[in-house]
Amino acid sequence: MDAIKNRRSVRDYDLTKKVSYATLVELCRYAESAPSARNQKGREYIIIDDEKVIAELSLVSKGSMVLSKCNTVLAIIGKNREELSTPQMLDQDLACAVENVLIAATSMHLGSCYIGIHPIEDRVAACDEILGITGGAHTFALIAIGYPLEETVFYDKEKLDEASIHHNRY
Numbered sequence: 001m002d003a004i005k006n007r008r009s010v011r012d013y014d015l016t017k018k019v020s021y022a023t024l025v026e027l028c029r030y031a032e033s034a035p036s037a038r039n040q041k042g043r044e045y046i047i048i049d050d051e052k053v054i055a056e057l058s059l060v061s062k063g064s065m066v067l068s069k070c071n072t073v074l075a076i077i078g079k080n081r082e083e084l085s086t087p088q089m090l091d092q093d094l095a096c097a098v099e100n101v102l103i104a105a106t107s108m109h110l111g112s113c114y115i116g117i118h119p120i121e122d123r124v125a126a127c128d129e130i131l132g133i134t135g136g137a138h139t140f141a142l143i144a145i146g147y148p149l150e151e152t153v154f155y156d157k158e159k160l161d162e163a164s165i166h167h168n169r170y
């Protein structure tokens, strides 16, 4: 539970340290443990540790510039919707996987940052081109992963505004 409360977006990484490939595969396992509509298995993953590819991805949007300060990225890929049983739910399936990765990374004392790609079409097209994605699949999100440069300073303020909780009806 602490990993959920302590998760924060990390934007500065120690580039002298690398997350092992095996750890990144383990993060994909956590991602795939997320629920999916009718268990449709519409997710794929790309582990990226090639500096050139990361540099290209960092230029996709203003928000993706944080990638220039990390050495590992996990791309969350949505499969071709035409091949899925519940294509309308694919985005939720993918977002569930992203959150699992962020929480799992926190529990492994790794930093992470969600970089939003889908549904902004030019970002999706740019990532798909860089990553060589074809066949109707698409980039949903990128996640920066790495060892935080500094120990994360957790906000000590409560994030939940209790006014956002309603009881029985809105």
Ligand SMILES: Cc1cc2nc3c(=O)[nH]c(=O)nc-3n(C[C@H](O)[C@H](O)[C@H](O)COP(=O)(O)O)c2cc1C
Binding pocket: 007, 008, 009, 010, 011, 062, 063, 064, 066, 113, 114, 115, 116, 117
């Ligand atoms: C859908 C989505 C897209 C995001 N895109 C970016 C992004 O492009 N670049 C970035 O630095 N952070 C991005 N973030 C991270 C948010 O800025 C961050 O979660 C928010 O400021 C709250 O901070 P925290 O994660 O430390 O609690 C994104 C988060 C979400 C959920």
